[in-house]
Amino acid sequence: MGAAADGTVWGVNSGNQIYRYTGDQSATNWVGIAGSLVRIDAGSRTNVWGVDSAGGIYRYTNHDANPWLKIPGGLSDIGAAADGTVWGVNSGNHVFRYTGNQDSASPWKNVNGSLKRIAVGSRTNVWGVDPAGAIYRYTNHDASGGNPWVKIPGAATDIAAGADGTVWHVNSGGEIYRYVGDQPS
Incomplete structure (x- = not known):
């Protein structure tokens, strides 16, 4: 599921069917x-991306005849932000940023690191979960080719980041957490 700051909400069900939330109170x-698609994220009404079961990458175009544009590459998870930033990870846990x-x-563009899940709130708010469940925040400090990710305490199976800097994660027990950083809890 992907939810954006502008109220845009998209989801996929267990049958890989795609849905957009209209926000009205009707039955539909x-x-x-x-x-x-198997994964979807919405940075805004105009920045919706998804990944299919074969790893194909798609950007929503809002054209009735063909609503999805296939983008070169292969990913297993994708994150999109309101500012147009898009990141992804592939089945080999390699991290990529859309150019x-x-x-x-x-x-x-390949980015140093190994992640299974990715979340993007903005260009400066990128988070991930590695295959072992460790949580990481992107710092963009990899000029020397080192690790641009800082490990954050906790364990997760999935993660979400908002444009306002908010970060949430779910652990293997289905418990939901909000990152508070150095704020009092």
Whole structure:
């Protein structure tokens, strides 16, 4: 599921069907969208991305005839932000940042690190979970080729980041946590 600061909400069900939340109070507040995805994220109404079961990457175009544009590459998880930032991880746990050049044969830049899940609130608010469940925050301090990720206490199976800096995660027991950083809890 992906929820954006502008109120945009998208989700996929266990059958890989795609839905967009309309926000009205009628019985049809979830509208089906053509396509099939296993992961989806919404940074805004105009920045919705998904990954299908084969690792294909798609960006929502809002065109009725063909609502999804296939982007080169292969990912297993994707995160999109309101500022247009998009990150992903592949099945080998490699981390990538979208360069914006969708006409390129490789519009993804590899970033040091090993993650299973990724969440993007903004260009400066990128979080991930590694295959062992450890939580990491991206620092962008990898000029020497070192690790640009800082380990954060806790363990997670999935993570979400908001444009306002808010970060949430779910652990293997299904418990939900909000990151408070150095704030009193």
